[in-house]
Amino acid sequence: MDITPISNPFVSDAPLATCNLCHRSPVTSRGYSSCQNCRDKRNASKRRATARKREQKMRVFQLATRVNVPPSHSVEPTKPLKRKTPDGENEGDALERIRKRFKKMEPFKKHESIFQIPSAIPTTESQYQKFISASDLHKAIKQSYPDNANPLRFHGTYAIITELDPDHKLKAREVARNLRHNTSLQFNLDDREAYRSDDGAYTIHYKCTCHQSVKRTSSDLTSYFMSKNKAALATPKTECLGRIEVRAEKDMSHRLGWPGQRIKVTITHPKKL
Incomplete structure (x- = not known):
């Protein structure tokens, strides 16, 4: 087949x-x-x-x-080695050994990485307008605040002669009280955020309490006049974004070398409605 x-x-x-x-x-x-x-x-x-x-x-x-x-091809993976504690080492010797180890690492900490994220740029000395006394600074603030048409960015500073070791905290609070009483700035002296810098300077932040008003509409006005309880229908208030900063720091700019204090006042306020 x-x-x-x-x-x-x-x-x-x-x-x-x-x-x-x-x-x-x-x-x-x-x-x-x-x-x-x-x-x-x-x-x-x-x-x-x-x-x-x-x-x-x-x-x-x-x-x-x-x-x-x-x-990468020449690097061989190795297992992490564990540091063993020497036999017979007491607590004092261990602390001394750790201190020496961190002391050797200090030179490496001084060199910052080039990939470090840049921090916020502080206000330079050239941006501050210099005044002779606190009264001159108060007059300048009265002339520039309030400005209903433009936002306000004020940087003012003046210096005074003090003792060798002045109290920056007390001086910053005193300057804030004078600003509150001698200018038209509105802020609560008790509502503050304060911190002390590494150089000993003392800075206080205050929030503006002028409370910008919201514009009324025709419906709001009708409800306001027709209602018996006008207090309940009052125009709501919004929180102001203005900020006042007072800083007291050491100053040695006197031509005769006398010790002093440098007072810096920064005011940022948005345009009013």
């Missing part, structure tokens, strides 16, 4: 196509468009290009950080 072989319709007997790159050798199989030799050359070229890009990134990183970082 003769068996006739059945041909596979999915397998073609046609010869393989030539390589699209070299146009000489046939392709490896029908699923590829290039020969094995051309594919090996192309893969090797891609690996060299990837290595060059990695090396360029490493050079840029070394120039930015000024640190010679070895290539």
Whole structure:
């Protein structure tokens, strides 16, 4: 009995196509468009290009950080080593050993990283308008506040002669009381945020309590005059965003070298409605 072989319709007997790159050798199989030799050359070229890009990134990183970082392939992973406590060490010796270790780390703490996020820029000395006395500063504040058309940004300072070790906290509170009584600024003396700087200066922040009024509408006016309880329908108040800052610090700018105090007053107030 003769068996006739059945041909596979999915397998073609046609010869393989030539390589699209070299146009000489046939392709490896029908699923590829290039020969094995051309594919090996192309893969090797891609690996060299990837290595060059990695090396360029490493050079840029070394120039930015000024640190010679070895290539990643030369670093062998190691297990973290645990520091053992010496035998017979008492608590005093342990504290002395820790103190020496942190003392060696101090030179590294002095160098800040170049990638450190910049902090807020403080107000420079040139931005402060200098006055001879506190009364002159009060007059300038009266002339510039309140300004219903423009926002207010006031920076004023003056200096006084004091003893060698003045109390900046008491002086800052005294200046705040004088501002409250001698100017039209509105703030609560008891509602304050104060802190002392590393150089000994004392700063107090106050919130403006002028309470900007919300504009009335026709419906609000109708409800106001038709209602018997007008106090309940009074115009609501919104919190003012104005801020008053008083700072007292040491000052040695006197030409004869006499000790003094530098008083700085900063006022930021939005435009009134």
